[in-house]
Amino acid sequence: MSDTAMDPVVRLTGVTRSFAQGGVTIDVLRGVNLAVNPGEIVALLGASGSGKSTMLQAIGLLEGGFGGRIEIAGIDASKLGKDQRAAVRRDHIGFVYQFHHLLPDFSAIENVVLPQLITGKPRTDCETRAVELLDALGLGQRLDHRPSQLSGGEQQRVAVARALANKPHLVLADEPTGNLDEATADIVLAQFLALVRDQGSAALVATHNERLAAQMDRVVRLHDGVLA
């Protein structure tokens, strides 16, 4: 599967994506090249509509329709079927979105335990890991709260814990603090980056915010369908 232990976590080669809408075709990605190394945290900047979310969807193997080559941890995703793509996602990738997408009927701790259970880990280990993460994010007193009983910043912290729960090689974050006020966004981003660095994951973080981007290891910019 993987050639060497030092394969990039993500390698995109000439990735394209077009959308046909109302008789008009928009070429959103026109040949994107990118390599993200293990443990590297990369900010993805670009104007609204430039294709940042589309690029994260490509890397997250969530949808088809992409041209070019997408490799995750040395695995060529274009050769994989739906179930195998899901397995790569489960084994390698964690996601954080602008809106938390937590399961509303489950508590904070349950939301962080569930993605771990899917990997077959014993429940007590999953719970220990969830408590450790939620504690580190300052939510040790909120373990049994459901999302509706948490503030926006707290909900987003639970989403961060959920994304990191399985210690993924790669975290994909799409405007992870985009719906938070500036002060809360700064705190949540700092906690997110510290945890990602601590566990040695790589991350690709889409943002509009140059100031937040400057805190990451490298900045890439999406413009006219290619990265600069």
Ligand SMILES: Nc1ncnc2c1ncn2[C@@H]1O[C@H](COP(=O)(O)OP(=O)(O)OP(=O)(O)O)[C@@H](O)[C@H]1O
């Ligand atoms: N399913 C779709 N069908 C048609 N067009 C789409 C679809 N998804 C995205 N697009 C178009 O692709 C372009 C890029 O969208 P995308 O959401 O990737 O941009 P973005 O950089 O993430 O924007 P923002 O920063 O505003 O979230 C937009 O012009 C959008 O209208």
